[in-house]
Amino acid sequence: MRENINESKKKLKMWENTRRNWYNYSRNPLSIIGLLVICIIILVTVFAPYVSPHPKSADKFIDFDEANRPPSSIHICGTDQYGRDVLTRIFFGYRYSLIMGIVVLAIVTPLGVLLGLTAGYFKDSWIETIIMRITDIFVAVPPLILALAVCSVLTPGLFHAMMAVCLMWWPWYTRMVYGISSSLKGEFFVQAAELTGASNLHILLREILPNCMAPILTKMSLDMGWVILIGASLSFVGLGVQPPTPDLGSMVAEGCKYLPDQWWISVFPAIAIMLVVLGFNLVGDGVRDMFGA
Numbered sequence: 001m002r003e004n005i006n007e008s009k010k011k012l013k014m015w016e017n018t019r020r021n022w023y024n025y026s027r028n029p030l031s032i033i034g035l036l037v038i039c040i041i042i043l044v045t046v047f048a049p050y051v052s053p054h055p056k057s058a059d060k061f062i063d064f065d066e067a068n069r070p071p072s073s074i075h076i077c078g079t080d081q082y083g084r085d086v087l088t089r090i091f092f093g094y095r096y097s098l099i100m101g102i103v104v105l106a107i108v109t110p111l112g113v114l115l116g117l118t119a120g121y122f123k124d125s126w127i128e129t130i131i132m133r134i135t136d137i138f139v140a141v142p143p144l145i146l147a148l149a150v151c152s153v154l155t156p157g158l159f160h161a162m163m164a165v166c167l168m169w170w171p172w173y174t175r176m177v178y179g180i181s182s183s184l185k186g187e188f189f190v191q192a193a194e195l196t197g198a199s200n201l202h203i204l205l206r207e208i209l210p211n212c213m214a215p216i217l218t219k220m221s222l223d224m225g226w227v228i229l230i231g232a233s234l235s236f237v238g239l240g241v242q243p244p245t246p247d248l249g250s251m252v253a254e255g256c257k258y259l260p261d262q263w264w265i266s267v268f269p270a271i272a273i274m275l276v277v278l279g280f281n282l283v284g285d286g287v288r289d290m291f292g293a
Contacts, residue, residue, distance in 0.1 A: 032286075034280070048091040048095065054088045086268050100161070101231070116180075147165055147230060148239065156239045161239065161241070173216070193206075193207050221287045222281060234249065248273050
């Protein structure tokens with residue numbers, strides 16, 4: 001009976017926390033707008049073959065009779081130099097942008113958090129010295145320059161672009177979590193866990209990490225847009241996703257050759273990049289308000 005009561009109290013507390021977090025998030029109307037924008041983009045990405053006006057344009061489709069058509073009721077965003085529908089390619093291009101952001105954050109967040117926790121907990125030791133000095137080396141190099149250098153050495157493509165962005169992004173999570181964990185090391189609850197004989201792994205994952213989750217989640221939501229922007233930048237200079245695969249950055253680069261006459265070829269993909277980056281930034285602001293981070 002007592003276990004059922006405790007379980008009910010936990011569920012009630014969880015529901016109250018969820019309601020409070022959503023209230024904090026929804027107080028900013030721009031955060032709601034950003035969430036709607038991201039949800040629409042995700043739905044369009046998932047169901048791109050069904051909602052795209054001309055699905056063939058996502059592949060190696062060529063129709064020179066329809067080339068360089070301005071926006072119209074048939075082609076809402078016009079067509080490119082090969083007669084491919086620009087709106088369709090934007091829908092499919094969002095797939096690679098989201099893949100870039102999800103994969104990069106899925107790699108750099110656990111790596112950076114683990115290194116930051118370890119360095120912060122073992123402060124003033126050789127472990128902290130090694131981790132933080134290596135981190136400082138990577139931080140000292142401008143991130144985009146580092147990514148460009150790595151991609152220029154490797155074969156251009158989505159995989160190598162993701163690896164290059166991962167190489168430049170993990171130090172920022174390490175430094176953030178290092179600052180939080182080093183300040184929490186002297187707190188009473190950590191000292192209490194040490195006195196009870198808890199292992200270092202238990203203290204890192206069960207005591208310190210939960211207190212780092214709010215800033216980590218906030219940074220992840222903000223970084224998603226920036227990772228997509230970096231990926232588009234690499235594709236723009238020819239070091240990311242390669243044509244004819246639809247990618248927003250490469251679409252902008254191809255369209256620049258036809259400015260200002262065929263402006264729609266590059267302007268609409270650029271607007272698509274702006275929308276996804278702006279959407280994730282607005283969501284990140286809402287997450288920051290939600291956790292008070």
